Amino acid sequence: MAGYTPLDRNNEFTTMAYLWGICTMIELSTLPATVQALLFVGVILFEAVFLYVGYGAIEKVAGPRIKRAITRGE
Amino acid sequence: MELFGLTIGLLLLFVSFGFMVGVLFGFFGMGGAFLITPTLLILGYPARVAIGSGLAFYFGTSVIAVIKHYDIGQVDYKLGAILFVGLTIGIEGGRRLVFSLERIGIAELVTGVAYVFLLAGIGLLFLRRARNIAADESDEDETNGDDIPPMATTLQSYNIPPMVSLTAGGSASAWTISGVGGTVGLVSGFLGVGGGFIRMPAIYYLIGTPLAVAVGTSLFAGLFSGAYGTFTYGAAGGIDLAVITPLLVGSALGARIGSAATTVVNEDDVIIYFAAMMLLASAAIALSELGNWLEIEPLNTLSVILLVGSAFFVGSMIIYHVIKSMRKTGGELQQNPSH
Numbered sequence: 001m002a003g004y005t006p007l008d009r010n011n012e013f014t015t016m017a018y019l020w021g022i023c024t025m026i027e028l029s030t031l032p033a034t035v036q037a038l039l040f041v042g043v044i045l046f047e048a049v050f051l052y053v054g055y056g057a058i059e060k061v062a063g064p065r066i067k068r069a070i071t072r073g074e
Numbered sequence: 075m076e077l078f079g080l081t082i083g084l085l086l087l088f089v090s091f092g093f094m095v096g097v098l099f100g101f102f103g104m105g106g107a108f109l110i111t112p113t114l115l116i117l118g119y120p121a122r123v124a125i126g127s128g129l130a131f132y133f134g135t136s137v138i139a140v141i142k143h144y145d146i147g148q149v150d151y152k153l154g155a156i157l158f159v160g161l162t163i164g165i166e167g168g169r170r171l172v173f174s175l176e177r178i179g180i181a182e183l184v185t186g187v188a189y190v191f192l193l194a195g196i197g198l199l200f201l202r203r204a205r206n207i208a209a210d211e212s213d214e215d216e217t218n219g220d221d222i223p224p225m226a227t228t229l230q231s232y233n234i235p236p237m238v239s240l241t242a243g244g245s246a247s248a249w250t251i252s253g254v255g256g257t258v259g260l261v262s263g264f265l266g267v268g269g270g271f272i273r274m275p276a277i278y279y280l281i282g283t284p285l286a287v288a289v290g291t292s293l294f295a296g297l298f299s300g301a302y303g304t305f306t307y308g309a310a311g312g313i314d315l316a317v318i319t320p321l322l323v324g325s326a327l328g329a330r331i332g333s334a335a336t337t338v339v340n341e342d343d344v345i346i347y348f349a350a351m352m353l354l355a356s357a358a359i360a361l362s363e364l365g366n367w368l369e370i371e372p373l374n375t376l377s378v379i380l381l382v383g384s385a386f387f388v389g390s391m392i393i394y395h396v397i398k399s400m401r402k403t404g405g406e407l408q409q410n411p412s413h
Contacts, residue, residue, distance in 0.1 A: 037308030040315065041301050044130055047319060048137035051326035059330065070400050 079316050091382055092321035094389035096328020099135075101335050101392050102348060104271060107132035108196070109355060109385060110321060111266035112189045116362045116377050119314070121181035122172055126304075126312025128266030129165075133300030134322045136268060138329065140297050149290040150241040150283060153251060157277070157291070160252035161299040164259020169306050171264055186363045188265060190356050196271065197352030204346040227282065246281045254280050255295070263303060268296055328389070335392050338399040347388045354384040 031039070080088070091113065099106035111128030115121065175181035234247040254276045262269040270292055278288035307313055358381035365373025 033309040033311075037305045037313075040130065040308035040313045041133070041304050043315065044134045044304060044318065044322075045137055045301075047322055048134040048326070049141065051322060052138050052141050055327055055330055067400065070397055 080320075085320050087382070088317060088320035089324040091385065092324025093328040094324075094385045095321075096135075096325035096330075097332040097335070097389040097392055098328075098348070098351075098385060099325075100329035100332020101339070101344075102332075102341075103336075106135065106325065108189075108192065108265070108267040108271075109381070112186070112193070112355065112359050113378075113381055114317065115182060115186055115189070116359065116374065116381060118374075119317070120176070121185050122169075122176060122307065122310065122312035123314050123317075125169075125172055125185065125264070125266030126307025126310070127314050127317050129262070129268075129300060129303035129307055130313050130318050131321050131325070132266075132268035133297075133304045134318065135325060135329065136293065136297045136300045138326055140293060142333075143293070148242075148284075148287045149294045150287050151294070152238060153240060153246075153277075153281065153283065154291045154294040156238060156248060156251045157255040157273075157295040158298050158302075160255020161259035161262065161295060162302050163252075164256040164261075165263035165299060165303050166259075166306060167256075168260045168263020168265075169303075169310065169312075171260075173310065183363065183366075185265060186359055190360045190363070192265065192267075193352050193356035193359065197349050197356060200345055200349035200352060204342075204349050207342045207345065240281075240283055240287075242284050242287050244282060251281055259299060262299060263306075266303075268300060270296055331396070332392065335396045339392055339395040343395065344388065344391055347391055351384040351388045355381050358384075 092110075095106040095109055098109075107128040110131050111124050114124035114127060119127070172181055172185070175184050234249050236248045237245045238248050238251060239245045254273075258269045258273045258276060261267065261272065273296060274288050274292040277283055277292055278285055281288075283291065304313060358377040361373050361380065362377035365371065365377065
């Protein structure tokens with residue numbers, strides 16, 4: 001991990017239309033450190049809520065099929 | 075080929091490892107950051123990034139836990155707020171300690187050694203629990219959740235002002251509360267763990283709230299301390315979103331399976347594997363430290379295989395038990411009599 005710089009990677013990450021677009025167009029390294037840090041908190045909060053809701057919806061739709069697939073393999 | 079600055083192999087490793095950690099800790103009711111941080115250390119991430127990302131991972135998982143229990147059980151908000159102040163000071167102290175050690179070039183070594191003892195300690199505790207179960211020492215009726223532990227009663231008898239009245243009755247010194255918060259925060263900020271495994275027992279045993287209030291207040295204070303940990307490490311360049319995101323993607327799914335598994339899988343059946351996994355994880359970090367010291371690269375590879383492999387094995391055991399139970403009941407999740 002020589003020369004490792006997480007901020008460079010985060011910047012690359014965000015410019016690639018970061019996940020659901022929340023950080024698109026934001027150049028992280030140009031922002032003050034505290035703003036970057038607040039953005040990290042916001043992004044992780046958003047990710048967690050998104051994942052919880054998203055997996056909940058997937059479970060509702062695909063849950064019964066997965067159950068059938070498991071019990072069919074008996 | 076790289077995606078988000080990670081090779082596809084590493085990205086898949088993070089998603090699948092996050093999934094298994096989610097299964098494990100959804101099942102055992104813990105955050106799981108204390109497996110994430112050492113794994114990142116072994117993979118060669120600098121201590122501050124491993125610790126900061128571990129804390130951010132913990133923050134993400136605690137957000138999910140709070141949404142899941144959106145009423146957060148029973149929360150003593152005044153106690154939670156004072157705890158949070160202590161936690162914040164402790165986390166900041168822990169972070170400064172990590173950065174000081176980093177300046178003298180021993181941050182990875184010190185945190186690695188601390189993890190060897192922490193994971194071995196947790197492993198031994200679970201091993202003792204497994205042995206007690208095997209010896210049929212039922213812990214039922216030993217503790218009533220509404221009882222105040224004797225240690226807390228003694229601590230509460232010392233009236234060191236200012237005293238804080240607790241929602242569930244009684245009072246505790248603000249110094250005891252902030253002391254608990256500060257100590258847990260220091261561990262949290264230094265090792266990149268949520269600290270729920272010490273925070274909740276500390277609230278119960280040292281401050282003396284009923285068990286349900288201790289769980290709810292611990293979750294409440296943990297959420298905000300996770301956010302603060304993310305913030306303070308984020309401001310110091312210690313957060314790597316490219317690592318946290320795939321871990322959370324896997325973990326959020328795994329935690330669903332893990333918590334659903336609690337209704338069908340008896341914890342007693344897998345607790346011994348969990349204890350073994352913690353001891354193996356401790357040995358893996360020791361091997362990695364040895365590998366770094368002797369400059370033997372294969373020891374590092376072996377330690378990654380040992381740590382990640384043991385988590386995969388125990389997670390797979392839980393999934394196997396779930397599938398077996400579902401097949402037996404024709405797809406219905408049958409309530410485990412022990413839960």
